[in-house]
Amino acid sequence: QAQQPIKVGVIFPLSGGAGPQGQHVTQAIQAMASIINDAGGVMGRPIQIISRDDESTPAVGVSRANELISEGVSVIIEGWNSPVTLAMQPVINRAGILDITAISKADPILSGEGNPLAVRLNSSNSQDGAVIAKYIGDSGAKRVAFLTENDAYGNGAQEAIEAELKKMNYQYEKVAEEKFPFNQADFRVALTNVRAANPDVTVAINANEGLGMPALIRQAKQSRLPGKLVTAVGTVAPSVIQVAGEAANGVLGADIYFPDVEPFASNPENQKFVKKTQEMFNYTPDKYMALGATALQVWAKAVNELKTLDKEPIAKRIRGGNFTGTVMGDIKFAPNGQLESNHKLFTVEDQKIVVRPASN
Amino acid sequence: MNLTQQLVNGIVLGHAYALIAIGWTVLLGVARLVNFGHGQMYMLGAFVTWYGISRLGLPYILAIPLAMLVGVAVGYVMQRVMLQLTLKQDLVSIMIVTLGFGYVLHGAAALFFGSTGQILSTPLSMEDVYWGDLWFTYQDIAIVIVAILFFAALKYIIDRTRLGRLARMVAEDPQLAELAGINVKRVYLGVFAFEGAAVALAAALVAPRTPILTSMGFDEVIITFVVVVLGGIGSVLGSYLAGLALGLFVAFFGAFVSPAYAMAAAFAVLIAVLVIRPGGLAVSPGGR
Amino acid sequence: MIMNTGLKTILFAAPAVLGFFVPMALGGSGAVYAACVLVAIFAVMSYGLDIIVSDLGEVSLAHTVFFAAGAYTTALLSASAGMGPILSLAGSILVALAVAALLGFVTLQLREFVFSLVTYAVAVVAATIAQNWSFLGGSDGLRGIPPFEISLLGFSARNDQELWPVAYLLLLVAIYMVSSFRRSKLGKAAMMVHLNQRLAVTSGVDPQQTRLQVFLLSAPITASAGWLYAYQRAYISADVLEAYFLILMLTAVVVMGRRLLLGPLAGVALILVQEKFFSFGGYVDKIILGSVLIVSLAFLPNGIIGLFASIRTLFPRRTMPIGKTIPERS
Amino acid sequence: MNTRPVLETTDLKVAYGGNLALDLPRIAVRERELVGVVGANGAGKSTLVNSLLGWSRGSPKVSGKVLLDGRDISALPPHERVKAGLLLIPEGKLVFTQMSTEENLASTADDAPAGQGRRRYSTDEVYALFPRLYERRHHLGSQLSGGERQMLGIARALRLGPRALLLDEPSIGLAPRLVSTVLETVRSLVDSGLTVLLVEQNVHAAIEVVDRLILLERGRILAEGTASEMRDDPRIAEAYLGAHV
């Protein structure tokens, strides 16, 4: 009986535009499972990861969730696209299974409507807005332009930045605001408008890492966009830089995790995780992968602590709770289930992410 | 707001649209066939070009014919498989079979090329041209020139040459065309092979403008559809003009309103046009 | 002759009753019920499209809009206005009728590709609206749809197993509607317009009115699938307007062989079973689905069903009795 | 006159599904001969000329041999037989409705070779034969009247340089005046070197121009002979009666 593995369901897009990222997150979770199993597993039983592809489609996500539920998983770690997460939440919740959202950013995920016991690791729009607003304020830029993906995520992110700027009572002029659909790859028309407005800072908010963001960075460079290009939190991953190539140099961004920067670099848990991932998948983890791994790790810690697999006590332990010794260091969840995180600004130099010395 | 730059954007975009649509114009107008796998064939053309340049180390000028060759092969195989449906003129089935081909191409390309984004950079796309405030690349110039030449040649061939007449005869009544000594199957195969080559050429020229993904192709097929129908089915000149008009519309709508709604607005205009003139812009109302 | 009709009725009624027990026969697990409910919902969705494709002879790419109209109306009426399933069904049908009237009016003059394109354009515009209009939840969609409960009957369905009777009933009604349509004057008129418009006109059929009426019948069928889907999923977003549902519908309509009464149902079942139980990952699944489409249309003139000629009698041909069913004349 | 048959068929059998629609031991048309085929509706006349070309709008099973100038062409697809000089003007739809008269007349087969008894008519020559077509040369096929289409159908075939011509009821839809004009035109084409198999419902008109007449009934030859022999044949008279009332 002790040998019976505990099943953990994992649902991310494994194909389509977000497929590569989804695969990486899944791999990170597998790496973490292997670390946990090496350390004796959960309640003395090994973890078995069952992974599914939601194809970035809510309907598919829901069927996959149903499948995992009937496979008898104890927890489901999911969520790259917000609509997929929002669609899966009620289904998983009704089945009485714990649902941890790793990446999806939409605010309603934590609203409690779909899942009153929601937990999410990725930072929220409002958390993200502050760091960008602070940068704009510090840089003294007066002419600000926005290039924003026209959906809940993009508009929310822009609103958060503007709200923060207002809170700071910072005087600036919004010289351009261009919205575009998620799957846009040609930004020349929008960039022409932005360029004509001659901004000091252009904030680019585009979660389409496979296509839109690298295209935007390249075309901004080619069109000789004046001022600084600032990208929204978490939208410039190493994969984006790889596609964007040289054009990415000089782009400014912010994020919550960097594998080889303090405090992560010296964190033994993180070192273990980075090593394991490189060993198993020949890949250095990025922020998303770290979040996926942390999700599993936090759950495993809670289970081992409470010695139960039941949804409710575990969720209550996580929501509003503290955890020490995770990949992300010592972390804390807000009572609504949101992981609290620290943002760091970085610039891309020589196609490498270079974290700026902390100014706070 | 820089109107001249938007005009340049619109012109380049318009020629790109027209170029992407050209294969389908021929299919639809000349042989009354459709191909919903068009977008995926575009994707394949882009990836073969990319593969030729970055994996096989071919120069751009050789990667293009390679892509076209693959396009021809895919077009040929598609038509070979559908030949019976084509001869029966079963349009509903053809629409759906080509949709199926699009699926297969997408799946196969993703397995083969992977699903990460790639940059298809060509010697032309790396060369930016700055004229005062204006900006474009040599790639953009190539798109405009090739599109114009291609359309002119096509217009001439379809209207004036035996080959064009042949295809039009087959389009109308394959069985009657047989009685005129035409090898109908060969014409169908040829038209589809042409479609494959044309869309691959378009991909090799247009795709370097943006990063490429194996999941792309959806937008391309929609744009093609709009261009072909708006131009009046089968009208070569019409689809050139429709492509150009669409490009300018997208650019200026983006400039004055918002790029977010440019496609939806283009569709709204399309619907309005077709309600007023069901035959598209090229055909006079009530004609035929 | 009377005997014949009676026999036929039994022949139809028996499977209709037996069909209800299919999930139980398959083991009755949660996954089976979930699959069966989805098959029923998507089949109903496809039947709406079926009468457009098979009878009117047009490929409508706007049926996701009707599906979405049902789903969104239900989400709004149940989550925001607190209405029960019966009222939300009525609402869904009304909204779908309004949309269909508009779409039918716009496409009255259009045929073939142009028709397909315009319907597609409508779907794209609808998706843009759904994604951006906060009334419809924008890209976050609409949440908080309550469980399916008809207090009047004391009926409540909190999971797929409990929802199954509703889904199955809806499926039966849809199939019966489609079969009635095909036997009715309107169904014949649709075929006439489809096959030879000039002859149809000179036989006293108004093509435009016929097309409009068929649209008005088709839309509520697909919308009622959206209605149940909203309850089943408890969350609706703009993804219901995406290609996934469109391709699902189209495939279901044609894959078994066109113009078969049970074709769409069998098609949906086939696709979902493959997707749920024999999935090889997104890309391979795409290749499989594409190949099935190609093979069944290009190489099997009678669809997949043509392969099983023996069970063919279970799938009555849509058209009228042909030579052999006519009684011999003395 | 060379007596070797230009067009010959042996053991021709055509079946639709299970029904044998045609069963002919042998038919031969010699150089410069105009052979008429008559028979009631459904006798198999169209089936005969269509199967000589291997062409059909349905899907018949055809067996037997077809020889053109002694060469076995049974295995060739229809368009190859056309190139070899065997031309058919079918009944029913004859012209490309989306093309102008002029385009309809523009040659289409791969450089149909001249010689060997083949003559390609130039556009001017066909316009001279059918002045009406000249007047309508810029009209689309769909805009032509029924009779104009019939003329255009014949004219198109002449443009392709026939060695042997198969005509399926060319007089359908023609005004009486034109019926005789067309049939006389066919006769003069034969006199100038063409070989023709003419299917005609209008026995009355056909018998005036043909050299030989074949009477078909239910897919078999009921009678065969020269025009003068057949004129008095009672079986012909029967068919003739129907047409004449």
Place this chain on the structure above:
Amino acid sequence: MSGVTGPVLRVEALGVSYGALVALDDVTWSVREGEILGIIGPNGAGKSSCYDAVTHLVRRRGQVFLNGEEVTDIAPHLLAERGLKRAFQQNAFFHEMTVLENMITVLQDRYGTGLVATTLLPFAEARRRRDAVEDARQRLMRFGIPEAYHGLKPTNIPYGTQRMLSIALAYGSGAKALLLDEPAAGLGGKDMTHLIDLLISLKQERLALVVIEHHMDLIMSVADKIVVLEQGRLLATGTPQQIQSDPRVLEAYLGRAQ
């Protein structure tokens, strides 16, 4: 105008233009019940265009009266509903259906059941459907289409039989006025006799018949009245005897054949 003695169908000053081409100009004729009106004229004279004008399939000038009532602005399908039916010069069928199904389909106005009734009263619908099959079979036989062809697709039956089917489909469940466009084209032998019998029997049913025909023997023997068109204009009207001896008609149309 009394319905009994007045013409069933009357057209006045009918004209059709295709762009610059005037295909029909100022043509007037009428036909009574139980009467056969023949329309003859050279190819391209505008005969078929005249039918298109009467049945409102083209834009035209002039007026059309059915049973004394002006129907000029009535939509084509409503004209059919009122009993004005026509056949086309080129055969017109519902191609994917069998001959019998074709016939059943055009009988829908008599045997069809509305959607609501079909849904609520399936048995009544089934009964009507069986009646339709039987009636369709009878009608096909009456129009000279033997039972052996009923199960075939229309394009697979002999051309002559296709002609008869076209007429049967045009007549449908019945008509007050029936316009036929070269019904005898391609007919011969027994089929021709059949056609003549059919025309006469339709005439005896008090149907008003208009027949375009190039087949002089046929038209002269069955028509009560003949209209001759040439280049879109009315050249002559009269009884067959008058027409046959009219020098203008001989010159323009009949030529030396007569």
